[in-house]
Every structure is written in C-alpha cells, then in structure tokens.
Amino acid sequence: MRMVDLIHQKKLGNALSEEEIGFMIRGFTEGDIPDYQMAAFCMAVFFKGMEDREIASLTSAMARSGDLLDLSGISGKVVDKHSTGGVGDKTTLIVAPLVAAAGVPVAKMSGRGLGNTGGTIDKLQAIEGFQVELTIPQFIHQVNNIQLALAGQTGNLAPADKKMYALRDVTDTVNSIPLIASSVMSKKIASGADGIVLDVKVGSGAFMKSIGEAKRLAEQMVAIGKNLGRETVALITDMNQPLGYEIGNANEVKEAIDVLRGRNVEDLRTLSITLAAHMTVIAGRFSNTDQACEELERILDSGLAFDAFLRFVKAQGGDAGMVENPRLLPQARYHRAIIAPKAGYIQAMDTDKIGLAAMMSGAGRKKKEDSIDYAAGITLNKKLGDWVDQNEPLCVLHSNAEHVPDAEKALQEAFTVSAEAVPKTQLIYDVVTSAKR
Template sequence: MSSSSAEHAVVDLIRAKRDGHTLSADQITWLINAYTDGTVAEEQMSAMAMAIFFNGLDPAELHTWTTAMIETGIRLDFSSLPRPTTDKHSTGGVGDKITLPLAPLVAACGAAVPQLSGRGLGHTGGTLDKLESIPGWRASLSNEEVMAQLTEVGAVVCAAGSGLAPADKKLYALRDVTATVESIPLIASSIMSKKIAEGTGALVLDVKVGSGAFMKTEHDARELAKTLVDIGKRAGVHTVALMTRMDVPLGRTVGNALEVAESVEVLAGGGPADVVELTVALAREMLAGAGIEADPAEALASGRAMDVWQAMIRAQGGDPTAPLPKAAHTEQLRAETDGVVTELDALAVGLAAWRLGAGRARKEDPVQAGAGVEIHARPGDRVRVGDPLLTLHTDTPDRFAAALADLDGGIAIGETAPKERPVVLERIS
C-alpha cells in the first residue's frame, strides 16, 4: 500500500471508530501491523486510542485487536516442559508482594510457573524491583535459561523479553501521554497480549479494587475482570479472575527489601493473614487451571515452597541467605489519640513509599532497595497515644516531609472497629 493510500485508510478507520462503527478483523490487523512498523503515525494512533476510549471495542474486535498485537512478536512455547504451565497477573496494588511466595508455592505443588514480571511506576511496586534487592539476583534471562530453570526448579520470575507483543510496548507509551490509560479494552488487550504470548496453559488474574488500585470501584473492576477472562477464553487459555481488595495495603510492608522479608516470613509458615489468604487462594486457582490436585496450604506449612524459593533465587544468581539492604534513616508516625484504627488508605501509603524512594516517577529512575513503609497498626487494631502506627524507611531523610504530607488524612482512628471484609471479593470465570 502506498503512503498516501495508507494515510486515507487509517483516517477512514479513525472516522469509523469515532462514529461508533465496528471495525473488521482485516482492518484491525492491518492497523496494528502498520502502527508497529511506523506506517501509521503516532498522532493517528492517538486519535484511534481516544475513539476507542469513548466508543470501546466489542468482544470480537477486542479478540482480533489482542491477537494482532500478539502476532507482532514471538510466542513462547512451553509444550516441551515435563509439567503443565500456569501463571498469575495482578493489576497492581500497594504491598502486593504475592508473586514472591506464590510462584515457588505453585511450583512446589507440581506446576511450572513462568512469571514474566515488570517494574514499578508511580505508587504501585514492581516485582522485579523487589527481587533486585536480593544481593546478586538478576532479572534478565535468555529463553534458554528460562526453559532450563522451569525444568529444574519449576518457577522463574524474570523480565519479559523485548520480542513479546512489541505493538503493546508502543501503544502502552502512547496511552500514557494521551489520557487513554483508563480505557478497559486497551488495558485488557495490553495485559492479555503479553500473557497469551507468554504461552502459559492457564492464567489467573488478580484484579484489584479500591483506593490503591487502578480500578477504584467494584463495577469497573468487574467489567475489567470479565473482559480479561473473555479474551483469555477466546484465545483458548483457561482463564479465571479474582476481584480482590486494595483499599488497605496488603500485609504490613510496602517497599522492596521490606516486602521480600515479609514474603520469606510467609514461606516460613508465618506472615500476615491477608497475604497468606490471598497467596493460597490464587495458588488453588492456578493449580486447578493446570489440572493439578494438591493442597497449597500444606506445601506452605511443610516448607516445600521455601525450598523452591531458595532454589529459584540461587538459579538467578541471588543469595537467599544474604542480609537484605536496610535504609539508612527511619522515622515513626505515632498515634495522637487512643482508639481503634478505622482506615489505612492504600493510595496514601503507596504514595508515601514512592516518595521515600521505593518507586519511580519515570522508567529510567533508580529505586532504593531499603526504602518503604512498615505498618504497625492496621484497621481493627487498638492503639494508645504514642503507639507507632508506621515506620518510614529511606536513605534520603529530606524525603520524610513529602511522605508524611502524603499520609496526612490517610490514617483514621475512631471508637469502633470497621467491619471485617474478605480479601477475595468475587470470582469471575
């Protein structure tokens, strides 16, 4: 197609979507390929993203859109592995360290877990940033190394290679600067193009809802969960979603090394109840999807999951017994009245951890391994004047003021304990 006819073609497609029409499979496939190879300009794809933001994509369009994004790159093939593959994706939250205990736990029950993860941006932490606080651990592995580790250890957590859904990489950056990030079809196709390209046989989605999540309301979280599950099923992948709470941070730590330490506590048979509950719930779904009958709670209690964790860390050059980095400076936020903690806002805590150096504002920013927030009192806990509520950790003490400003109004102390709510709100299949 000549450049002028391509110009006309893409303008016609933008106009059609702008006016609420359905695009054909051929039109969508052409558009994604032409955008990936540079035939379609960034400003044209920006207009298309905005048209989709307002008018959406129907299930057939979305299936084609996701498939076209997958086909711009490679697909990994795990069919030669001696055990079935199963994977988990979280839409991101505060204190969401679940991948760390979950991958070795599911591997300890007989599945292969290829967990291709990302880095944190803004107030939500990145799994790779957390693991990189372990001395020697490396995130980048070749496909051959991934296959060898899945065969020998059963679990791998590493960076996704550049060959998976390159169209998504371009579109992801574009959505960020065009105010189209919140579009459910664009979120769903971004997540699922990478996950399906990963080649896993079963997929469990942890769709967070609440102040610290991308989806603030149960209605929006449910719509996203249903959309994700539908894309997975159409692609022939066993897909289930759990909607889980993210109004309060998960566990008692937010940060990189802090969350690794808490994950190791969970693997040692301890750790916060909510982290254990969600880890086991997701493990059950992942094992069911892989067709494996096993009790993850038993694998956690017996220490088998800890053995896999240590093997997984060693396989990627890390030392699971090495002391984790600690921040040079700490400051405590203390209770000013007697009472019961009624609220601990996940977004406020996530932003504070980010300000302290646990997260980044831009992709190229470094993170501090020891920075973050330690939570001493969660909703329902009774406190007295002067009791520590939170400990802030950072290497740069001039960051404390901004972190404390983020926490202002994020913690409430009252007279009656809030009603307890489960971590898992709903299952969508």
C-alpha cells in the first residue's frame, strides 16, 4: 500500500477503505508519511469530499492515534458537550454543574483557547488556585464523588488530528466539512464519553457563516457519532452577537456564576438549559427534553447547580471565596466606554470584530504560547434590537493597558445602528439527531 495511490484514488473521488485510512493515519502519526503527502490528501478531500463511512473511519483512526480514555470506572452514562466556538460562549461553566446537579456524571476534557478569549480551562484558571491537571484515577474518582470533573486535555489525545490541523491551517484546507467534523469528533471519541451533545455556532462570530453550512456540519458529526456507536445530538445556535453580556475570562466566570445564582441572562440561561436537557435525556435521566427543561429550571432556580459548581471548584483547588464573592475575581485597571455615534436600534454586530477586540485587550491568544490576562475583556451594554441613545455606551472595554487603540477602533466599527426597529434574533435554529438524517 502506498500513500501516493491513496491520494490518487481520492483525487478521482473514489472512497477509501477502513484499512487504507488506518494505514494512512498510522503512517502519518509515526512520521513515515511526509507532511506534503498528507497536505495533498487534505486538498483532494477539500475538493472531492468523503462518504459517511469514510469519515467515520478517519475519525476512528485519528482517535486511536493516541490515548483512549477508559471511563468505564464511572458510575452512570457519561455525556460530553462540545461547542464549535463563539464569542462569550461560557455555557460549559453553567451546563456542567447543572447536569451534575441533576444526577448525571460529567467527565470533560477541555483545551485552551486560541482567538478571542481563553477556552473553558483558561476561564476556570481565572479562579485562583484552580488545578486543571488531574491524573486519570483522580479524574474518575472525582466524578464518582461529586459527579463532575473538568481537566486539561492530555498531550497524547488524538495526535494525528493535531498534526493534520497544522497542515490544514497553512494549506487553506481548514474549511472542509469532512475534515472539520472528523477533527472535532476524534477528540470527543478519544475522550471516552458514551454520548455527545454538540453546539454548532452560526453567524458573524462563528466559523460557519450560513445556516446551511452549519447544518451540513451538524449532520456530518451526528452521522459520525452514529457510525461509531455514540448517541449524538447537535444544536445549531446563533452567533450573530456574543452570548450573554460578558466577554473575557474572569468576566465570563462572573456572568456564569450570576446565572447559576438565578439571574436571568436570557440567551445564556436558555441555551444552557437546552444543552443540559439534551445531555440528561441522552443519559436517561429524563424521558424527553420538555420534562428535562422543566426540571433543570427548577434545579437552577433552587441553587443546587451553584452548589455543584462550588463543590467542583473546591475539589480542584480553586478559591471558593471567588465563587461566593465574584468581585474578588481579577479586575482590570482601566475601563473605556465605546459610545454610540447616533440614536437608534442595534441593527447588527460584527461579532468577529468584538472577539478580535477582546483578544487585543489581552483576553485571548494570537499564538498558543501567548499568556492571557484574566481581567481583560468587554462588557456589552446593548444587544441586537435594543435602542441606544446618542453618546450612550454600547459596551465597555476592560484592559490593564490604559489605551488599546486597535481594540477600541474594532469595537467602534462592530456596531450598526439603524433608525428602524429590528426583530430579536432566533437563538436555536435547529436540532439535528440521527433520526433526522
């Protein structure tokens, strides 16, 4: 078997067998297949696509290229949740303790963030002392003890995916649905969960800009889950504006705590409950999502989810005082209001620009090795459809630098104000299950 023959077959649009895909991924991971050949294969996939069976084989081979977590020592059905990424997306901080408080084990491996803000791990490390490095026995013991553990991804989780993504990034083959789907799902399969709930973002602050693209990606990932024996559900959700009002690591932790304590940040609360509902239904805790949403609202309002979050932070060494009094979380020295140039309704937000401004303030990373300023970020004063008066603040930029001119300029350009009223945006566009394919 030769890699050049596999490239040729895919260039012609022919399907590869499980054995051929396994050979390719093993050889690439071990260094026997050079980068230029894998780059050629990715380009062929970009133009010719892959069949569902092929994509499942590719996902499985990438998952098996490194460590496979064995979560059989956890009592109960473990369900994982993954978001394709957005601005202000802090749902895991609410969903994980909410699901745990409902009696469903949550064992989540999470990575660090690149781009507008940190990943979930970075957000949690805004809490002083929070430890993300857990051994597998510690991880499993904590889930069995308090129903929730969240740790940094092991360095050997789906290494083939890491190598492939680095090539895709420099060969303009990132935007390929078979390659995106297999990349996301390989890490989820390797993480050992029995079921997976996916939050596929769409809009100006998401990788997928159209609902059609987002639905194709969602359907592909659900098909992979089905083919690999993992019950999978995907929600297609709006990212034409940031989720909630806070962007930035400590800011997002504070807002998540507010929701766990009963504050109704409408879009954030609704989406968190909906994601949690699908997780608990997959786990068998509730029979349908209507029942699940009703019970989860009760759990959230009762304070049980907040108690679960507090136990979780304490178990991983975090300062409980920062959870009980979020004003103790890192605070920026400077706060710059971005004001509206005229009165009107917020017609549109360039959410990508808002995320870029957050990164420039220090809240995110341009490169993996960059450090994060946990206090930096943005607080929105207005959302889509809201009225704003002339010279009223649209948002506030938080930074430890007195002036961040590029971030300020990006924020000034990010808001479109119109004299005409704008309808509220839809939050959840669709739910994709294996039954709907």
